[in-house]
Amino acid sequence: MKKMIFTFFLLFLGSLLPQTIFSPNGNLSLSFNLTAEGKLFYQLSFKGKQIIKPSALGIMLKDAPSFDKNFEIIKVDTQTFDESWNPVWGEVKTIKNYYKQLRITLAQKNISDRTFVLTFRVFDDGLGFRYEFPASKAFQYFIVSDELTEFRMAGNHKAFWIPGDFDTNEYEYTTSTLSEINATAGKYAAELSAHAPIGVSAVQTPLMMKTADSIYINIHEAALVNYPAMDLILNKETLTFNAALVDDPLGNKAYLQTPAKTPWRTIVVSDRAVDILASKLILNLNEPNAIGNTEWIKPQKYIGVWWEMHVGYGTWNYADTTNLKLKDTDWNNLKPNGKHSANTARVKRYIDFAAEHGFPGVLVEGWDIGWEDWWGKWKEEVFDFVTPYPDFDVQELKRYAASKNVKLIMHHETSASATNYERRMDEAFRFMKENGYDAVKTGYVGRIIPRGEHHDGQWMVNHYIHVAEKTAQNKIMLDAHEPVRPTGLHRTYPNWLACEAARGNEYNAWSIGNAPEHETILPFTRLMGGPMDYTPGIFEIKMSYYDKNKKERVHTTLAKQLALYLTMYSPLQMAADLPESYEKYLDAFQFIEDVAVDWDDSKYLLAEPGDYLAVARKAKGKDDWFVGAITDENARTLNIPLSFLDDNTDYIATIYADAPDADWDKNPMAYVILKKMVGSKASLKLSLAPGGGTAVSFKKATEEEMQNLK
Ligand code: NOJ
Numbered sequence: 001m002k003k004m005i006f007t008f009f010l011l012f013l014g015s016l017l018p019q020t021i022f023s024p025n026g027n028l029s030l031s032f033n034l035t036a037e038g039k040l041f042y043q044l045s046f047k048g049k050q051i052i053k054p055s056a057l058g059i060m061l062k063d064a065p066s067f068d069k070n071f072e073i074i075k076v077d078t079q080t081f082d083e084s085w086n087p088v089w090g091e092v093k094t095i096k097n098y099y100k101q102l103r104i105t106l107a108q109k110n111i112s113d114r115t116f117v118l119t120f121r122v123f124d125d126g127l128g129f130r131y132e133f134p135a136s137k138a139f140q141y142f143i144v145s146d147e148l149t150e151f152r153m154a155g156n157h158k159a160f161w162i163p164g165d166f167d168t169n170e171y172e173y174t175t176s177t178l179s180e181i182n183a184t185a186g187k188y189a190a191e192l193s194a195h196a197p198i199g200v201s202a203v204q205t206p207l208m209m210k211t212a213d214s215i216y217i218n219i220h221e222a223a224l225v226n227y228p229a230m231d232l233i234l235n236k237e238t239l240t241f242n243a244a245l246v247d248d249p250l251g252n253k254a255y256l257q258t259p260a261k262t263p264w265r266t267i268v269v270s271d272r273a274v275d276i277l278a279s280k281l282i283l284n285l286n287e288p289n290a291i292g293n294t295e296w297i298k299p300q301k302y303i304g305v306w307w308e309m310h311v312g313y314g315t316w317n318y319a320d321t322t323n324l325k326l327k328d329t330d331w332n333n334l335k336p337n338g339k340h341s342a343n344t345a346r347v348k349r350y351i352d353f354a355a356e357h358g359f360p361g362v363l364v365e366g367w368d369i370g371w372e373d374w375w376g377k378w379k380e381e382v383f384d385f386v387t388p389y390p391d392f393d394v395q396e397l398k399r400y401a402a403s404k405n406v407k408l409i410m411h412h413e414t415s416a417s418a419t420n421y422e423r424r425m426d427e428a429f430r431f432m433k434e435n436g437y438d439a440v441k442t443g444y445v446g447r448i449i450p451r452g453e454h455h456d457g458q459w460m461v462n463h464y465i466h467v468a469e470k471t472a473q474n475k476i477m478l479d480a481h482e483p484v485r486p487t488g489l490h491r492t493y494p495n496w497l498a499c500e501a502a503r504g505n506e507y508n509a510w511s512i513g514n515a516p517e518h519e520t521i522l523p524f525t526r527l528m529g530g531p532m533d534y535t536p537g538i539f540e541i542k543m544s545y546y547d548k549n550k551k552e553r554v555h556t557t558l559a560k561q562l563a564l565y566l567t568m569y570s571p572l573q574m575a576a577d578l579p580e581s582y583e584k585y586l587d588a589f590q591f592i593e594d595v596a597v598d599w600d601d602s603k604y605l606l607a608e609p610g611d612y613l614a615v616a617r618k619a620k621g622k623d624d625w626f627v628g629a630i631t632d633e634n635a636r637t638l639n640i641p642l643s644f645l646d647d648n649t650d651y652i653a654t655i656y657a658d659a660p661d662a663d664w665d666k667n668p669m670a671y672v673i674l675k676k677m678v679g680s681k682a683s684l685k686l687s688l689a690p691g692g693g694t695a696v697s698f699k700k701a702t703e704e705e706m707q708n709l710k
């Protein structure tokens, strides 16, 4: 279904300004204006309240006149667009893409033969806008040196932020007012050696804010293609965020050729926190599927030879020898350290577990030569992506996995040497296809090569997309770790199932970890751009289990780890703990076995960033519903009306809850499981322990089950 209504005005300089358009429901209004010097401004209101005060727009160029002033309007188009589309996989079956558009074509006094276009789209849940540079004989190649985009906030809002950084988003969040933002002090000061915040008042997007009168505002971007990511630098006097684009080694931001366009800048707005989580604005601003047939793409749960290395039970490397060169080393004759996890027997153990519990995928890290000195070297050639260690039998594992109807998931740690990966990629994907792999987890730990490039700069943005395209051509599903933060490109490349791009569960294994509130913030921040490979499902909460001297631990209860399968949406979900951990708690593991990863519907029930979140989801093509509810460090009781269930139908609810005395700190592994018959008129009262959560599965009850439960 597609409806479009066009209107078109030819304007005489200065007439009909400002230009204002409203969202389809009338709640949001966007106005565009020009100053006397021909500078560009926009502002945004929600239900009559200013959300973005008049804020500048424009693009600065190197070696050419900038798109900053002396503008005159040449043309104004407005359009109403209304269509529904079906994602290949997702939180819901159908997405409505309904907006009003204002497109303004501009020229500049004394600069002939080039134009500049501003496109605004106002949805019921927010605004997207972008810059376009139309084709022109006189203006073809240009370099962006800065972006003038501002977001002038209307108050000293509460913000949920991480420091601006060109290379990593693996930070803990801070909640503070805007004027209190300090990205280099406090907990960030301790991590300065590992991270490089770009400024005291610089933050990353997605940036979540809440106003004093409880309006929720989220700033991010959509469709980041051939352009650097945008960080934000706050001017605390005016409470204005200025776009800060990621540098290249020469200090330039983007190299473009007309016709060209920037990513969309997005502002999602609502007076209900749950609407922010349910927003599909960023997906709607991305281009439709560009990879053709998608039948081979399978949302899935997986296990992996992974956590056991993070907890120090095994190693990625086969030997403890260091200072090795990829080509000069006799990899078959290194002295094994006896702790190499990715050995044939151990991988078979995981394959057996996957087969027994219905997991289609088994990730194996540390299977390929190079891990002896991969870390922190800034070295061009660490891995070749095709040579296994001598104790990893590719052929035998191919046979064994196939015999158990399980697929191995490939791991390509690039050590951030993107050049090396690009040179070897064709061979690496051929090797995968030959050996039965149809999904790859990539990784970019370390400093980027080409040297001087950043994880979030234009060069790397294009690299990640190149990998998405190449994997699609080879019918390979993709999960990228340490990429630039997602911006909804999974609509265009549905084989790109997930990314990490934030501080994952792994931090709990070897650092101070993630505070109990972390998972209540991520859905409002990182997940706005797309699914996260957070790797939930850690049952053995304290790392002292592996080594009594270890203080590291997961900062949740066990039941909350189950709830994360709902609250951290991803079509690719790991059951991250060891098979041995799950075998001790098979009754709780049953939830991970049962939970779906692809959905016909999702209903965000209750949420407050930094505090709590509850969501109900209906499994794709099935009648089963699941609920996940989590809290921060505070215990809470959440009342969940079950009106999402079919009327006049009995369901068996299996509730995986924190035990009454559970507490993330003092008693994290105490859980209870109970079964109950419920219907759409009932409510569930969920008692969440401090740092806790509840997971519930709902199945339509059979006659026999109803009798048994009575
Ligand atoms: C960091 C990734 O996030 C993690 O999942 C992976 O195991 C290591 N890098 C090694 O590649």
Ligand code: CA
Binding pocket: 170, 481, 482, 500, 504
């Ligand atoms: Ca990581």
